[in-house]
Amino acid sequence: MTSLDTIEIEEPMNAVPAPLLNRVDRAAVFLMLLSDEEAAALLSRLGPDQLEQIGAAMCQLGDIEQAEMAEALDDFVGESAREILAQQDRGAQVRGLLERSIGPTKAESMMMRIDPDPGPRSIEMARWLAPALLLKLVEDEHPQVIAALLLMLDPEPAAEVLSALPNHIQPIVVERVARIGPVSQQAVDMIDKLLSQRIGASFGANALALGGAREAANLINLAAGDLRGTVLPAIAQRDGPLAERIEEELFTFEMLFELEAQAMERLLRDVDSEALVDALKGLKDTERAPFFKAMSSRAADGIRDEIEMRGRLSRGEVDAAKRKIVEVARSLAEQGEIVMGGDDGEFV
Structure with a gap:
C-alpha cells in the first residue's frame, strides 16, 4: 500500500495557467502598445467610468513583461473574434472621421445632411x-x-x-x-x-x-478649491503656451476687489444695477466696500437699500449675477479700458 505522503498529484495536461493580468490591466497594456493617436481614438469611445478604470490601470502598472504583452494581444484577438461592430455612437465616430478629413465646418454641414436628427x-x-x-x-x-x-x-x-x-x-x-x-x-x-x-x-x-482656453478657465472658476494654484502649474509643465492661454482667460469675480477706484468707476457704468444688487447681496460687508467706494454716497445708499429689500437669493442666482459682471469686466479689459490682476503682469 502506498502512503499518502508518497503520492504525487500530477497536473492535468490541459490545465489552463492562471492569467497574469486582469481584464482591465490587459486592456491598459494593449492601449500602451498602440501609437498615441490610435490609443486616443479608442479612449474617446469609452464612457467616464471606463476611462477612469483604464487610466488608473495605466498609471499603476509597473514594468510590463513580454509575457504580459502577449497575453494582452491574445485577449484582444480572442475578443475581436466574438464581437460585432456596434451601432452605438456611430454618428459621433463618423463625425470625428469627417472632421479629421475635411475640417469641422464642412463636417458639420455633411452631418446635417446624413444625420439630421442627432441625439441630445x-x-x-x-x-x-x-x-x-x-x-x-x-x-x-x-x-x-x-x-x-x-x-x-x-x-x-x-x-x-x-x-x-x-x-x-x-x-x-x-x-x-x-x-x-x-x-x-x-x-x-x-x-x-x-x-x-x-x-x-x-x-x-x-x-x-x-474645448478652448476660455471654457477651461470657466471650469476652474466654477470648481471648488484653489484649482488655479494646482491645475495651471501642472499644465504648464506639459504645455506652457496652453497654460498661458488659460491664465489669460482666468478672470474671477474676486479680482474685482483689487481694481483701482478709476477702473471700478468705469466698470460700474456698464454693469446692470439688478446684477450688481444680486452679486453684492452674496458678499460680506468688507467685500462690498470697493464697490461702494467707487460710487457717490447717494448711489451707495440706494444700492444698500435695494440689497436690504431684496428677498432671499439662491447661490445660483448670486453666481449668475457675478458672472455677468465678470463678463463686463472681461470685455472692458480686452478693450484696454481697465486693467485686471494688479501690477504683476498676469492680465494687461
Whole structure:
C-alpha cells in the first residue's frame, strides 16, 4: 500500500495557467502598445467610468513583461473574434472621421445632411461634468426636471448630485424619481435644451463646440478649491503656451476687489444695477466696500437699500449675477479700458 505522503498529484495536461493580468490591466497594456493617436481614438469611445478604470490601470502598472504583452494581444484577438461592430455612437465616430478629413465646418454641414436628427448633445456632455458643476446647472430647476436628469446620469454621479441638493428638496426629487416612469422624448428634448442654455451661460457661448482656453478657465472658476494654484502649474509643465492661454482667460469675480477706484468707476457704468444688487447681496460687508467706494454716497445708499429689500437669493442666482459682471469686466479689459490682476503682469 502506498502512503499518502508518497503520492504525487500530477497536473492535468490541459490545465489552463492562471492569467497574469486582469481584464482591465490587459486592456491598459494593449492601449500602451498602440501609437498615441490610435490609443486616443479608442479612449474617446469609452464612457467616464471606463476611462477612469483604464487610466488608473495605466498609471499603476509597473514594468510590463513580454509575457504580459502577449497575453494582452491574445485577449484582444480572442475578443475581436466574438464581437460585432456596434451601432452605438456611430454618428459621433463618423463625425470625428469627417472632421479629421475635411475640417469641422464642412463636417458639420455633411452631418446635417446624413444625420439630421442627432441625439441630445448637452445631456451627453453633462455626463462628463463633475457632480458639483452639474449641480450648479440644475439646482434652481423644478424637482421634476432634476429627477428626470438624474435618471439619465450614471448612478454614482446622480447620487452625488442628489446628496448635494438642499435637504428639503431631496425627498421631493427621490419621490419623483420613484413615480416618474418612462421619460418621454419631449421631456428629453426639453432637458437637452435647458442644459444647452445653462452650459452656454456657465461655460461660454461655444461650450457645445467642446474645448478652448476660455471654457477651461470657466471650469476652474466654477470648481471648488484653489484649482488655479494646482491645475495651471501642472499644465504648464506639459504645455506652457496652453497654460498661458488659460491664465489669460482666468478672470474671477474676486479680482474685482483689487481694481483701482478709476477702473471700478468705469466698470460700474456698464454693469446692470439688478446684477450688481444680486452679486453684492452674496458678499460680506468688507467685500462690498470697493464697490461702494467707487460710487457717490447717494448711489451707495440706494444700492444698500435695494440689497436690504431684496428677498432671499439662491447661490445660483448670486453666481449668475457675478458672472455677468465678470463678463463686463472681461470685455472692458480686452478693450484696454481697465486693467485686471494688479501690477504683476498676469492680465494687461
